Amino acid sequence: MTLLDVENLWVKFPSRQGVFDAVRGVSFTLGRERLGIVGESGSGKSMTGRAILRLIRPPGIVTADQISLEGDDLMLKSERQMRDVRGQRISMVMQDPKFSLNPVMTIGQQIIEAYRLHNKARKSEAYAKSLEMLEAVSIRDPERVMRAYPHEMSGGMGQRIMIAMMLIPNPEILIADEPTSALDVSVQRQVLSIIDKLVTDRGMGLIFISHDLNLVADFCDRVLIMYSGRIVEVCDADKLHDAQHPYTRGLLNSLPRLDAPCDKLQVLSRDPAWSEAPSVSARL
Amino acid sequence: MVRSPKCECAPVSMLNVDNLSVWFGNGRDRVDAVRNASFNVNRGASFGLVGESGSGKSTILRAVMGLTPNWSGAISVDTKPVDKTRQKSFYKVVQMVFQDPYASLHPRHSVDQVLGETLYLHGFRDIDARVVKLLDDVGLGGKFRFRYPHQLSGGQRQRVAIARALAPKPSILLLDEPTSALDVSVQAEILNLLTDLRTEHGLTYIMVSHDLSVVGHMCEQLAVMKDGEIVEIMEVETLRKAQASHPYSQELLAASI
Amino acid sequence: MVDIQTWRAWLLTDTPTSRRHAKLSTLYQGWLSFRGNTMAMVGLWILTLLVLTAFAAPLLAPHDPFAQDLANRLQPLWSDGHAFGTDSLGRDILSRLIYGSRITLYIVALVALIAPISGLLVGTVAGYVGGWTDQVLMRITDIFLAFPRLVLALAFVAALGAGIENAVLAISLTAWPPYARIARAETLTIRSSDYISAIQLQGAGAMRIITKHIWPLCISSLIVRVTLDMAGIILAAAGLGFLGLGAQPPSPEWGAMISEGRRFILDHWWVATMPGMAIFTVSLAFNLLGDGLRDVLDPKDSEK
Structure with a gap:
């Protein structure tokens, strides 16, 4: 059962040097599941979360073929109608509670x-x-x-x-944008298990945005890996460690590991072709 | 794992901290950030300090550098005790890299100004040649020399901060969570750079981190801190085998695997 | 065209090749974002015009600003040879306004130099050194702040004697405390930042840290504040002139001109209105410029 269907989402920021595309043609669906979006800073993962709630401020521009919440296209709603969606039907938890x-x-x-x-x-x-x-x-x-x-x-x-x-x-959907990265490791687990319990009990959909691959692999059902505004790979969370895309592999290998000591960590070499390739669709 | 550079002589203490306490405020407002911390780091070794936020691990580094006014205990560098007010010669031996590369570079100073001023303050005269050399050392190269911080990525900024710390040719580098503000792929680059610099320049590292796997990768020995106290000092090998003796260390270890 | 294109590219580069190149490139990018602000550009144009007028006053003024012609006193607007009419002594108002721009500029330039610099000095030293120095310097600042600006200026002028130099001095003496407050507040946040710790760890002394590291960050917000205060300063100078404590007759200071024209305001409104319009325009221009500069210079915004 699909709660949210996002098709061909773009977020653009016009600037003096031309238009900067923060999100480029991202498509995915969300059911009653825990969907992880991982990527490094600047990959467009947070922008994707904000764009769904139409929280991108001008001069930023959001375009999409559709962002439909149970058949209701959010792109067609007025700002006033959006206010009823935010909080009521889709909620968002940000990184730092202090702010x-x-x-x-x-x-x-x-x-x-x-x-x-x-x-x-x-x-x-x-x-x-x-x-x-x-x-x-x-x-x-x-x-x-x-x-x-x-x-x-x-x-x-x-x-x-x-x-x-x-x-x-x-709400029907919770978007959690790095909800635990400002917290200590021991507290992290606790907060995550609370989110997990609430989401499962209420049958909600969860979009979990994070830079931490291991965390997402543990916590989510399905993972989208984003690189420079595009989805480069989609996989089931438990199979993340067998991911195929060189970017995902590079990210996994660049982590130091306690159980596998090495002299030098592997360094990710970025292929310009990754950002040129079309975005992988994560619609089911 | 990185071995300390081969040294024929017996291990020499490079940094010794004995019974260090650090507090902020006075009287009723007094907050003890660090209580009775003692540890020793030998020449060429790499020592880790781990703990959660507020455990006082960064405060120890700041106290060693003389950035906290109130402390008691004894600190000695290269077997010479450190005065209450640091001499300029102290800063030639000990340098520090800060956690957040977005906050540790002056927003209105170009890379050239940052490094040039540091070299000038330490009395070097062939500044131009040295700035180029420093940038090469940290893998940035000359094209970054005249950029401002806002034109650099987080990793590049941290490289500049490392170059600044290396400018006076120190023997000890204090690293305060040098990669926690960076992406994992950039973290790998910076950690590799630090490993290389250590062998090249024979540096001694004291590294603070909340990430056990980073400390496990970079250090040979580590101290676990909780609420301002060192609860356990152990070899990294012990950590790898998950044989920490203090319950808190075990808890941390369990949370990070 | 090709030349201009390559110059633009050279200035907008991300990889400057020399110190000069980096400086110019930063300046150019600042200028570009300033240029995007139409209102600020309007302000800048008005002020450029003011400066040009002040320089070329003898060429632009149709009459001698001091030449009296009692037969032609209180001529209305657009009368023969007197576009803005004449005042009670038959002097051409337009010419007096044009020469008066020199005095306005003189006041503005002097106050803009004296007040922010002394404020910056007091504020940054107090903020950086802290302790007793801070207490003493800030209490002095508070004492100055406690008096209304014009009242304090009046007291100073009364003590020093009337005249344009003393008016400038009096206004500067009353204008610096807010700058000291701003500079201190900024210094307190800058002082605890990592980049100041980092330079302390290189053995830099207080003097160097204040002048080379703290000043560059305070100056931009002070410049913004100065341009926004300029309107107030012009009005204070005009106020002193109006009260007869600033520029002395027959000097064509705008405030003094309003004061003279006040007597005829009901029958001959333009005599007071024209200098009033001039003060209004220049004050507004400074305000617009200040707003634009804030967008370009304020480090809090430009870091995003």
Whole structure:
């Protein structure tokens, strides 16, 4: 069952030196699954996530044959209609919770606001719902956290609160843009397992954007590998380590490994043909 | 794995940190960032400091460099104790590479200015020739000489930062997460460069990282830090065999495989 | 055409080949983004015109600005030989405006040199050195900030005596504290950055770090602030002139001209209005220029 169908997505930025294409003809579908998008900085992975929600600011231009959310083409929607999609049907978690939470509002106020924005509910009902959501992201003592301000939270707590806030309107799709890269390794796992549990329980679709190949291989069902704005390879996550494309192979080999010491790490040599080749379609 | 350069003589201590404590603020606001840390690094060795954010690993490097005002304990470089205020000669022996190459280069200074000024401050006179040599050493070449930081990629910036640290011909390089802000393919290039430089110049490395596999690749020995204290010092071989003795080290190890 | 194309390519290169080339290329790219801002270009054109007018005043002015002609006093606009009319002593207003641009430019240039430089010095030293130096310097700054600008300037002029030089001095003395505040705030953020730590690790002294590393980053925001303040400075100078404490008659300072024209404002409105328009235009031009410069120079934006 397809939740999201993206066909031939382009993101362009006109500049003094000509038009820069950040995303070039990307197509993929998302079902009730965990879809990983990996690539290095500048590969267009974050731009893809933002373009789906039409969050690219001018002068950036988004074009696509279609971005359909259960048959509803987002490209045809007005800005006003898009506001109902964002948060309500598709939510997004960003890299650093420090920049996504309002520093002068308590966490409780922010979660309640997020809920009441999309649901006509009384304050007490929203409060109960928020508490429940904080518990769902395994926050101990949620009543205290509701009264706290973002700066009193650690990075891992902040990110879990963000997830709670994003999931409280019960969206169909969650886009997570490097949700754990600002966190310590031990906290990373915890946050990931929370995302995983919530997504599976609610039957949501997840787009997981990351630069970390191993993380994506562990965590997702299907992986798109992006290079200079295009998808160069699509594979099942458990088969990522047998990937064929030289770029994917190069990325995997350039990681130092504790179990396989070597004098010199393999260095990726970039072939200009990779960025010329047409984007691989990941539509099912 | 990289072996330290062959040395006929017995191992000589290059950097010794004894009972180092670092704190910020005073009185009730006092925060102890590092408590009673002790370790020793021999000439030509490479030593890793791992731990999570806030564990005080970077603070140790900053304290060695004299960038934190409040510290107690003893630091000695090349068996000579370090004064409270660092002499200029100290900076000829010890240099540091910072974590974020986007923040460690002056936005309005070209590569040429950055390296030229460093060389000038260390009293070199044949600056032009040395700038070219330094850029070659870090694999950048002359065409990058007059560029500004915003015209460089993250990896290229970090190479410039490494060139700056190498300018006074130091014996010890402190590396504060030199690759954590970079892509993995660029990380491989920078780590290889650091490996090469170490053998070429006979450098001693102290490397801070949150990534056990990076430290495992670059170092022979490492210290695990938690909440400002060193909980365990072990050989990398022990780490590879997953034989860490302290529960926290085991936890870190489990999380990074 | 080919030549211009190759020059453009040379200037826009990503791989400059010499120090001069790198400098020119940065300047050119700054100019290109400045040129894209139409309003800022309008401001720049008005100011260029002002400078040209000031230089060529004897050639442009149709009459002697000091020549009185009591028979022809208070002539209306577009009267014979007096496009902007004449004032109460029969002097040609247009000629006086043209010569007055010299005085305006003089005030602006002097204040723009004195105030930001002293502010920069005080602010960066206070910010970088910190501790007691910071406390002392900043409390002095606060004392100056506590007085309304014109009142303080009035006090200075009253003490020093009326005159254009003293007016400039008084305005500069009242204008520097905000610059010191900005420079200090910027220094505090710059001081803790890695590139300052890095140069400290090369054994650089405080003097070198302040002048070579902190100043270049503060100057751009100060320039922006100065151009935005210029309007205020011109108005302060005009205000002093209006109160009879700035330029002295018969000098054709714009503020003093308004002050003279005030008496006839109901029957002969143009006598006060024309210099007012001149002040308005130049102030506006500086504001537009400041906005444009902020887009080009402000490091916070240009780093993106």
